[in-house]
Amino acid sequence: MLGLFFLGVSLALREGRISPTELCKKCLNRIKKTQHLNAYITVTEESALKQAQQSEVRLLKGVPKGPLDGIPFAVKDNFCTKNIKTTCASKMLKDYTPPYNATVVQKLLDQGAVLMGKANLDEFAMGAGCTDGAFGPVKNPWSYAAPYREQTGAMLESDWAITGGSSGGSAAAVASLTSYLALGSDTGGSTRNPGALCGVVALKPTYGLLSRHGLIPLVNSMDVPGIMARSVNDAAIVLGILQGLDVRDSTTVPAPSPLTELPQDFDVKNICVGIPKEYHAPGLSEETLAQWSRVADLFERAGAQVKQVSLPHTQYSIVCYHVLCHAEVASNMARFDGLEYGHRSQIDSSTEVMYASTRHEGFNDVVRGRILSGNYFLLKQNYQHYFVKAQKVRRLIADDFRNVFGSGVDVLLTPTTLSDAACYQDFTQEDNRTRSAQEDVFTQPANMAGLPAVSVPTALSRRGLPIGLQLIGPALHDKKLLSVAQWIEQRVGFPSISDWDYSRESRNDTAVTKREQTSAV
């Protein structure tokens, strides 16, 4: 049951094959069993059981709120949750309890979905490994499954792989079957990157389609709530629920169309798939490249037009992304001064001294480093040279995409990451800054341009770890993007982790999953 897509579970719930409370307890048990992954910062056991109970009453009466009623979900710990700690994996907010729910959280709760807990992340979502949070790194569930253990001969506890970041906890929660879906946030790839490395579907919708109200910001002009799910169709249904205008976020736009389930028989014959040559970047692993070619071939064989395209300014994107990111970080982090909320230093001989020691104690090196460089970029004498220039390049990058989509390309197919997940020991040989520049290289241009993008898992690598590919579409064409993504999903046959893990306990569930996958093909 745990290995199902949520639509499958939704049906089981409505048919009474399992009750929301039973399902919730199963997930809570699994959270305990997978505690070593460190996917959750806070597990909301008590409130989850209460919500499940309420859902049960509705289901028994035959009046579920919708397909999400009774479905367990996780939320990245940078979305505000009323009366539930929201830490951003930072000492600064380790005891902070917001008085309100983020819009996207509220919308899921309104649908009767059951909140299991708050998922781990890099501190304030600054990172690409989920290795830099105040509550420790998150471990990739796949690095505990048989393929990885067998292929790599990993024996030691320390041989685990990272999840990617910064929404590593959300990805691990969905991948380890403790939640059916999860909210992440995506500023430069923070949802798609761990989605690819953990083998889950990870959608970064068009900027403005989902409300950011209640999302503790990293870069306001690029942040988008991300959706992580076990299937593309699941992600589409959640998108349909979350999208649309929010009066509390002035940057939201009306949804172009109500989105429900995706068509199961999408025809790619009339689709033009662009392969941007600039994404053939140094450091791209042979296996990821092979997956890229494989899927491009799938499209070609199915009659889609596949053509190489150019996004000439791509190489400048990551540098500009970092200038803009650090500048907004410096600004957004200014509010954490220990006065209204959050950590406050004991050293308070003057207001200024209190500010300084609060911020020194509260933030890690990564956050402090970005604030420092961001303030440098915002200095009057540097503003034109860095910030304004980076914004101009940002426009050029958006224009690149516009030109390509204007020339008849419907979607772009790219790798999501350079390779499969690194081993923690290897990943931490380089600092956060270096890793962020490497890991976000394929993902952040979509944020710079505000475009929808989705990562779809396609295969396991030789090491037994997931590889994902990314599709990027024109703004507000999220539904078409997901239809194409589902087409890929239906053909690549990516395995479920439950095929190996806890096999004794969930043999029956596994059979259901496989049957569904087969019938979908």
Next chain:
Amino acid sequence: LSKGFRGGCCPERSSKFSFMWLSLCLSTPQQLVGVVGLEIHAQINSSTKLFSGSSVRFSAPPNSLVSFFDASLPGTLPVLNRRCVEAAVMTGLALNCNINRKSLFDRKHYFYADLPAGYQITQQRQPVAVDGTLTYSLLEGKKRSQVIRKNVHIKQIQLEQDSGKSLHDDVHSQTLIDLNRAGVGLMELVMEPDMSCGEEAAAAVRELQLILQALGTCQGNMSEGQLRVDANVSVHRPGEPLGVRTEVKNINSVRYLARAIDYEIQRQIGILQRGGTVQNETRAYDSKSGFMPEPNLPPLIVYEDNASLPAGIDACQAVVVQKIKEGLPELPSIKRDRLVQTYGILPEHSFTLVNEDGLVEYFEAVLMATKKEPRKVIGWVTNELLGHLKQQDLSVSQSPISPPALAELLELQETGHISSSVAKQVFQKMWRSPGKTAAQITQEHDLGLVSDTAQLHSICQKVVDSHPDEVHAIRNGNKKVLNKLMGLVQKETKGRADPVLVRKILQEKTS
């Protein structure tokens, strides 16, 4: 937030300063003269804050008007208040500004305990209104009857957030923060350095205050901080580049503004004349502080008219310049011209009327109820009424004598029931016993005009008999002495004698 020269002069030195105004406003080519520019923060008169739904109220309990956004809780976002935009557009139109169809919001960063987000949302790059003019008048001459019109250029009007308030408790070395004011909408008006002395600056601010109050976009009360004025002051010789500026800040009345500016001009002139240099006291920190576009607010678009609204935009939700233009009330300068033309009063009287909140309405209400000529009513309103109000520090609306009551009094005088001197007595009595009509008071105190010919004949005879010298003088042709006798008769009758009748009788008796 720069720490400039703090104004605020001792009131007892006022006479010296008013002397100085005269000399400062006049200049000869080689003299050092003052150059004054103003930055004015006007709190927008709106029921809720600029970017949040919290109420705006003066003197509410501390931290009782604070939304999650105002306290900068993480994850909260600004939502622009349309009323504040309309107020800024309306103010811009009243000051002949160009209204930018598209304006932008920026963040200005500084660490300040009463600025919870660590930045202020303002409009640095592209403000809502630019390039306007404020016309104000100076009253000059011995009786301040000469009206001189002057213009000051308005560089821009920008929307921005107010900060909270800090209270420093030195004894316990604590700082207490009240965020009630944090996020209240402000219009920052930048006036170019087109003024040369405190009096001009004060007159410009006073005119602005009247305009804002007429528009209803700002209540304009300086002592409550609804209107805050910072002055940039420098001195130079005309034709030469401007001198080093200093700032005069935190002035809470128009009167002190004039004094503080003139004090600063004199101080700078003194320094230069002694061969010194004026120090710029603005903190260097301020000029380096970073600006950044506010990423959570899309560009602010205002539309010219309903026809220019794009499809799908609700006219009720949009800010439409034409609609605001049509709703502009009568501005003070227009009102003054109208008063002068309609009622034939003197220009300086129109200033007095318009300057006092509610006085025009009072004046016009009196006119509605009396046949007395406006030129004769104006003195009652600007002298008797206003004098009494000022003496007791009352507003027009608090006047114990209503316009109809005053009109009734004037009507008694006009119809010859009481003399003008008695009318003033009755006014005093009415002031002290509100609710009593002029007629009641006249009757109670037996103040009605004595026009009983026999009685007046007898009084006049008595006066004539007891002043033989005066009578002699009159008979010898000195007709002016008759007035003395008339005064004596009025004294006898406590001013109640019908003057026309008395004059006739006395003339008869002295011919």
